[in-house]
Amino acid sequence: MRLVKLSLTLFALVFASVIPAHADESHPGIVTELVVRSGNDWTGSPLPSYLTxxxxxxxxxxxxxxxxxxxxxxxxxINAAxxxxxxxxxxxxxxxxxxxxKGEVVIEMVEKWHHGINQGSVPVELVVFYATTKGLPLAIKKSNP
Known part of the structure; x- marks a missing residue:
C-alpha cells in the first residue's frame, strides 16, 4: 500500500510539473482565442439536449x-463548422x-432542413466537428419528391 501511495505522489509531482504548459500570461508566445461559445444555432434557436x-x-x-x-x-x-x-x-x-x-463558426441547426452555397470566386474550406453517437449519420439529405 505504501508503494502505491508513493507512486501516486511521484506521479502527481511529475504531472504537476507538466501542467504549467498552458496558455496564460506567464507563457509568452502562446495565444488562445475563443472563437464561439453558444447554446444556440446560427439562427438563434436553442440547441437540443445531448444525445443519451x-x-x-x-x-x-x-x-x-x-x-x-x-x-x-x-x-x-450537434455540430459546428x-x-x-x-x-x-x-x-x-x-x-x-x-x-x-473565413475565421467564423457556423453552429449548425439540428433536425432542420438547410443548405449552404459558395457564391464566391474561391473555394470554401470548412472543418466540421460533430458531437454524435456511433452509427448516427452526420447528415441526412432531403429526397426529391
Whole structure:
C-alpha cells in the first residue's frame, strides 16, 4: 500500500510539473482565442439536449468549389463548422439566411432542413466537428419528391 501511495505522489509531482504548459500570461508566445461559445444555432434557436447514448466525435474537412450549392440536408446531432477560407451562405428552409466568412463558426441547426452555397470566386474550406453517437449519420439529405 505504501508503494502505491508513493507512486501516486511521484506521479502527481511529475504531472504537476507538466501542467504549467498552458496558455496564460506567464507563457509568452502562446495565444488562445475563443472563437464561439453558444447554446444556440446560427439562427438563434436553442440547441437540443445531448444525445443519451455513448458519445462519438467526428471531424470532417469540406472543400466547396465556387458557385456550388450543397444539397438540402439536416443533422441529427450537434455540430459546428469553422470556415478556414472563403465565404459560405447558409439557408434555412423557409427563407432565413446568413453569410459566414473565413475565421467564423457556423453552429449548425439540428433536425432542420438547410443548405449552404459558395457564391464566391474561391473555394470554401470548412472543418466540421460533430458531437454524435456511433452509427448516427452526420447528415441526412432531403429526397426529391
Amino acid at each position: 447514448s455513448a458519445p462519438e466525435v467526428a471531424v470532417m474537412r469540406f472543400t466547396i468549389p465556387p458557385q456550388t450549392a450543397l444539397p438540402i440536408h439536416k443533422h441529427p446531432a 469553422y470556415v478556414m477560407d472563403g465565404e459560405l451562405t447558409v439557408f434555412q428552409e423557409g427563407g432565413i439566411q446568413r453569410n459566414f466568412k
